Amino acid sequence: MTAAEQPRSGAKGPRRAVAARDRTRQPTEVRRRLIIDAAVPLIAERGYTSVGVRDVAAAAGVSVGTVTYHFDSVQEILSEAMVLHIERYYTALSEAAEHATSGAEALRLLIDALFTDDTDRHWRMWFEYWHAGEQGTDAAFTRGQADRYTAWHRQIHALAERGQADGEFSCDDLDGFTARFAALADGLALQRLRQAPPLTTQEARHHLNQFIQRELVPRPPAR
Amino acid sequence: MTAAEQPRSGAKGPRRAVAARDRTRQPTEVRRRLIIDAAVPLIAERGYTSVGVRDVAAAAGVSVGTVTYHFDSVQEILSEAMVLHIERYYTALSEAAEHATSGAEALRLLIDALFTDDTDRHWRMWFEYWHAGEQGTDAAFTRGQADRYTAWHRQIHALAERGQADGEFSCDDLDGFTARFAALADGLALQRLRQAPPLTTQEARHHLNQFIQRELVPRPPAR
Amino acid sequence: MTAAEQPRSGAKGPRRAVAARDRTRQPTEVRRRLIIDAAVPLIAERGYTSVGVRDVAAAAGVSVGTVTYHFDSVQEILSEAMVLHIERYYTALSEAAEHATSGAEALRLLIDALFTDDTDRHWRMWFEYWHAGEQGTDAAFTRGQADRYTAWHRQIHALAERGQADGEFSCDDLDGFTARFAALADGLALQRLRQAPPLTTQEARHHLNQFIQRELVPRPPAR
C-alpha cells in the first residue's frame, strides 16, 4: 500500500528507469490519479516540503515530464494528494459510524476508528495538511481546509444529536461538546506522534471515551 | 509589527545587510543570541521552511558570513530559535501559575495565559516546532521536543496535584487528566489557527474551564 | 548542540571546475561589469534569445551561482549588456563627429564611422536590441529604447543644424532630413547584414553621402 520504493540503484549514468520503460499510455485522469496515489506515502513519510517532482515521478514510475504534463505545478500535486487522503480517511470514519444502531454506539465506533495501528499515517498526513495551510497556499486551499474542518465537526455533532434525540444521553451544549471532542482527538494524535514514549492507540481511545462519559450524561432508559 | 523587511526598492544585485557601517564586534554568545532573537519572528510569520540564512542575516542586521560563522547550519539557528521561543513561553506560563494561592486558581490562571490575543504567535511557533520534528531533524532535537512535552505535562500535573492535596477538588486519574488537558489545549489552538471563523480566545478558555469543571470534582471545603 | 552534520565526504564526483578555480573576489560592481562584458559578444554572435546564464557564466569564467548572485535575472544581464554596447557605440559616433570643423564635415565623419569593417557587430547588436523590445520586455526597457532613438536623432539634427547655421548648405526641413537619414542608415545596415552579396561598407557610405548631397543643397560660400 505504501511502498513506492524506487530501487534507484547505483545508477549514476543517464538515470534511466530500471528496465526498458513501459511507456504505458494512460488517459489523463487515470495517470493523474496514479501520480497522486504515488505522492501520498511520500508526503506522509517525508513531509510535503521535502517532496519534489523527481520524487513523485520516481515513485509513480514515470518521468518528470509526465508528471509536469499532467499537473500545472508541484503544489497542485501535493494539494490534491493531501486532500485525497484526508477525504478517504473521513469517508472511512463515516462508514465506521454508519454501522451503529445508536448515537452512543456510533461515537464509540468512531473513536475506535480514529486511533488504530494504521491511522498514524493518516494523522501524519492530517497534520501535514494542516501545516500546509499555514502560508503560501492559495485561497482555494485554505477554504477547502476550513470546509473539511466544518464537515468533520458536523459529523460529530450529528452523532451526538442522534444519541440525544434517542434519549441515550443528555447534553446541554452540543456545539461545545463538538468543539472539545474534535480538539481532544487532534491533541491526542499530536501526543501519539510526538511524545516519548508515544501515547498508545488504546490510551488515546480511552481518553476519548472518558471524555464523552463525562460530557454526555447517560439517561436511564425510559421506563 | 515584526517585519524586518529590506526596502530594496529598485536595487539590483545581491542584498546587503542594512547597517553595514556599525560593524560592532560582539562576543560569540552575544552575537549568537542576537541572531536567534532576530530569527524568532521570521519563523513565526513565514514558517521555518521559508526562512533562509539571508533572511536571518538581514533581520539581524549582519552579513550572511556572520551568521554562518556563529552557527554550523541553518538547522541549528532555526532549532535554537524555536527552542528559545518555546521555553520563553512556558516560563511565562509557569510564572502566571505561580502567582496563584491555590491549585484551582493556578489552573485558571494558566488557562487565562494560554489563550490571549497575543498567544497566537506562540501557538504558531509551537506548531512550527512540532512540525519541524517530523522529519530530517536529528535525535537531539527530537529528544528535546519530548522533554519539553514532558515538562509541560509535569507542570499541569503538579498544579492538579496541588489542588487535590489542598482538598479543593478530587480526581481519580491525575495522569489521565493531564494528558487530556494538554491535548485539549493543543487541539483548541489548532482550531483557533485554522477554523473559519476562528475560535475566539474566550471560547478556547471557556472550553478548557468547562473541561476541568467536569474532570475535577469540587470538594466542599472541609467543615 | 544540534549537529545534524551531513558527512557529505564520500562525494563521488564533486565535479569541480577544471583547475583549482581562481575564486578571485571582486566588488559587485566590478564583477557585474565583467559579466556584462562577457555577455556582449555572446549576444552579438548568437542572438540574445540563445544566450543563457550558463553561457554567460562560462564566458565570464565564473560559476552560474556567481552570475545569479550579482543579477536578479537573465533579462537583467542581457538588457544591460545590450544597453552598454549600444551606448558605447553612440559615444564612439559622437566622438567621431566632434573632431569636425564644420557641420558638413561632421556628417561625413559620422557616415564614415557608421559603416566600417568592425561596425557589423555593432549593427548586429543594435538589431538584437531592437528586436528585444518587440515583446515581453518591461516598460523601462522600452522607454530606454525610445530615449536612445531620440538621442540619436537629436545628434543628427544638431549636426545638420550646425552646417546650416554656418551657411554650408540649406535645408528647408531639418526634422524630415533627420528622420530620413536615420531610416536610411538603419535600412542600409539591414541590407549589409542580410543581402547576398552583402552591401559593402563602401557602398553603404556612398548611399548616405549621395543622400545628403541631394537633401542638403550646398550653398556657395558667402562671397
Added chain:
Amino acid sequence: MTAAEQPRSGAKGPRRAVAARDRTRQPTEVRRRLIIDAAVPLIAERGYTSVGVRDVAAAAGVSVGTVTYHFDSVQEILSEAMVLHIERYYTALSEAAEHATSGAEALRLLIDALFTDDTDRHWRMWFEYWHAGEQGTDAAFTRGQADRYTAWHRQIHALAERGQADGEFSCDDLDGFTARFAALADGLALQRLRQAPPLTTQEARHHLNQFIQRELVPRPPAR
C-alpha cells in the same frame, strides 16, 4: 483581432485542441496549409521565438501530434509561415503597382500600399523574418531570404526603369536608387514600430515621396 486563445479557465492538466470531435481528415497539403495559416498571426503577435508547437496546434484546432506529423520540426512551420506571409505581402504590393498607368504612378501606389494602417503586422512579420535569419537557421532559409530581398529590389528597379523609359523622369543611377529606396522603406518601418511617438503612416509615405522627388528628376513631357 487574431487571438486563438484557449479559455482554459480553471482547467487542470494538459491543454487540448479546441474541437476534438471534428477529427476531419485532410490531405497532407491541405492540413499543412491550415496549420501554417494558423501560425502566421501567432508569430506576428508574439514573435517567432515565443511560438511553440502547442500554440500552433491550439490555434489550428488540432493536436500537437498532428502538427508534428506534418512537419519535421517547429523551425519548418515557422519558416514556412513567415515565408508565406512575406510572399503574400509582396504579391499585394505588386498588384497595387500593376494598376498604374505609368512608372511614376506605380511608385506612388507602391508607397501608398507600403504604409497603411494595416501594414504594421506585415512589417512586424518582416522583421521577425529578418531576425530569424540571424542564426541557427539553415542555408535554404538564408538563401530564401536573399532571394526575396533581390526580388523586392528588382520590383522597385523595374518600376523606376519603366518611368525612365517612358520619359517621366531621369535617374543616372537606378541601382543606387533602388538600394536607397528599399533601405529607406525598411528604416521608416523601424521608426514606425519603435519610436515614441511612432511615425505615422502618413509621415512614412511623405518621406518616401520626398525621397523619390529628389532622386528622380522629373522630365518635362516631350513637347
Added chain:
DNA sequence: TATGAATGAGAGTTCATTCAT
C-alpha cells in the same frame, strides 16, 4: 491521417555553504 500521453534535456532560479579578505 490523427491523436495526445510520454519523454528528457535544458532552461532560470534559489540557497546553504565555503572561504579569502
Added chain:
DNA sequence: AATGAATGAACTCTCATTCAT
C-alpha cells in the same frame, strides 16, 4: 569576529520531439 563574493547542487517548469494507439 565579521564580511560578502563565490560556488554548485538541486529545484521547478518548459517544450520539441517520439511513438503507441
